[in-house]
Amino acid sequence: MSSPSHPPSDRCVDHHEIRLRVNGRDICARVEDRLGLADFLREDLGLTGTHLGCEHGVCGACTVWIDGHSARACLTLAAQADGCEIRTVESLASPDGTLHPLQQAFRDHHGLQCGYCTPGILMSLAELLRDVPDPDESAIREVLSGHLCRCTGYQNIVAAARAAVDRLRGAQ
Amino acid sequence: MxxxxxxxxxxxxxxxAIELAATLPNAxxxxxxxxxxxxxxxxxxxxxxxxxxxxVEGLAGIDELPGAVRIGAMTRQREIEFSEVVRRRLPLLAEAIRWVGHRQTRNxxxxGGSLCHLDPSAEQPMVAMAMDAVLDIASPKGTRRLPMHEFALDLMTPAIEDGEIVTAVTFPQWPEGHGWGFEEFARRHGDYAIVAVAALVLRDGDGRLSRASVTLGGVAATARRVTDAERCLVGSRGEPAAVAAAAEACAQVPAMGDAQIPAGYRSRLARTLAQRALDRAIARTGAVA
Known part of the structure; x- marks a missing residue:
């Protein structure tokens, strides 16, 4: 259970109580009405893997899963997540630290440099690989079009995604 | 931020929801x-x-009606994109929805949100305009029905009052065998369109076009039907001269211009994209028995 960093209700600020599941953990929290989901995850729950870049839905760094689908955490209020199941990048690796095949592929193929955009891209690609077992390059690039990366030029991200596809298919 | x-x-x-929207100040x-x-x-x-x-219960879902498909205002773009009903009965919407934002935003x-936001280059208002969709608008006084061309008043200005909520959108279906085409240009896929064109055509038994619908996005303050273009097509056989005349009519619609994108560029895009959308729509028409 988290300890909310936001003060309890006063005359100026309205609050809501929300119940949600984050990375398999049931959470009950009191949040300011205007609080964004990304800030809630980062500041209240300490899940700082979700990054905030542009905060208006363009860069994709804050992408998480809401009820099984990728979404911009910066374009969602924490209050809207009441009753939802949220998954963040922290849920990808195994509890023993073994990287998810996508994460390992990003490491192997230099799919990141500064890493700021990476958590969001991983969550979007994880959704693609769940829904489409053998995506072609255009499907990968279409998903990546919802993200901005200023380091890699995207080529190594595509290569990493392809490698993860091959590995996951080989494991079946 | x-x-x-x-x-x-x-x-x-x-x-x-209606009561809250009707009574709360500045909601x-x-x-x-x-x-x-x-x-x-x-x-x-x-x-x-x-x-x-x-x-709010009852605001999402896709229902097949006789001759129409009714889509709840809170239906997410993802559901429309993957709907077999939409693909089969509203192929223009199925094609256009893939141009809306990105996977992560369509989820x-x-x-209803897009129709009420009413961005001039947004795809969903274009399809609603192209298909003469009708909106259900609920208020404390009851529900009224408004056709899209009356709903889209001006730039990002829907004909909706405080306390009113769009609850559903009904798309009248075009007959089986009709052709459709949607073309868009943006600097990057997923950005707002600079210009987009939606086209629908129907052939009669003699091979002539009996119906046509041509809609521009990103050119005027709202999605704009181009009746001059439609007149060029109806009665023709969809031959290149008729399509070129229709495309030229699209280029004649007064276009918005700004520092990045001059009006003349939008007009040229309107001509080119209308040509492509119509070519595709005409090629897709099936023989009518």
Missing amino acids: KAPAFRYHAPRRLEQ RLLAGGQSLLPMLNFRLLAPEHVVDLAK RGTL
Whole structure:
């Protein structure tokens, strides 16, 4: 259970109580009405893997899963997540630290440099690989079009995604 | 880049939502949030109240009616994109929806939210205009029905009053065998269109076009039907000269211009994209028995 960093209700600020599941953990929290989901995850729950870049839905760094689908955490209020199941990048690796095949592929193929955009891209690609077992390059690039990366030029991200596809298919 | 303070409401029933929208001062309706949240984060808006429609029962879903498909206003773009009913009965909408934002925003964004936001280059208002869709608008006085061309008043200005909520959109179906085409140009896929064109055509038994619908996005203040273009097509056989005349009519629609994109460029795009959308629509027409 988290300890909310936001003060309890006063005359100026309205609050809501929300119940949600984050990375398999049931959470009950009191949040300011205007609080964004990304800030809630980062500041209240300490899940700082979700990054905030542009905060208006363009860069994709804050992408998480809401009820099984990728979404911009910066374009969602924490209050809207009441009753939802949220998954963040922290849920990808195994509890023993073994990287998810996508994460390992990003490491192997230099799919990141500064890493700021990476958590969001991983969550979007994880959704693609769940829904489409053998995506072609255009499907990968279409998903990546919802993200901005200023380091890699995207080529190594595509290569990493392809490698993860091959590995996951080989494991079946 | 954080939203200004407001009070959040999450009603469960439509009557509650209508009452909140009708009685709260300076209230904004929240659908999928993919346009409202950026505007809040930029502090372009500072509502005192935000009424979230996500938990209101009965506002989402795709229903097949005789000769039409009714889509709940809170139906997410993802559901439309993957709907077999939409693909089969509203192929123009199925094609256009893939141009809306990105996978990550289509997972949250809604049909009703886009129609009420009414961006001049947005795809869903274009399809609603192209297909003469009718909106159900609920208020404390009851529900009224408004055709899209009366709903789209002006730039980002829908004909909706405080206390009214769009609950559903009915798309009249075009007959089987009709052709459709949707073309768009943006600097990057997923950006707002600079110009987009939606086209629908129907052939009669003699091979002549008996119906045509041509709609521009990104050119005028709202999605714009080009009746001059449609007149060039109806009665023709869809031959190149008729299509070229229709495309030229699209280029004649007075276009918006700004520092980045001059009006003349939009007009040239309108001509080129109309040509492509119509060529594709005409090629898709099936023989009518």
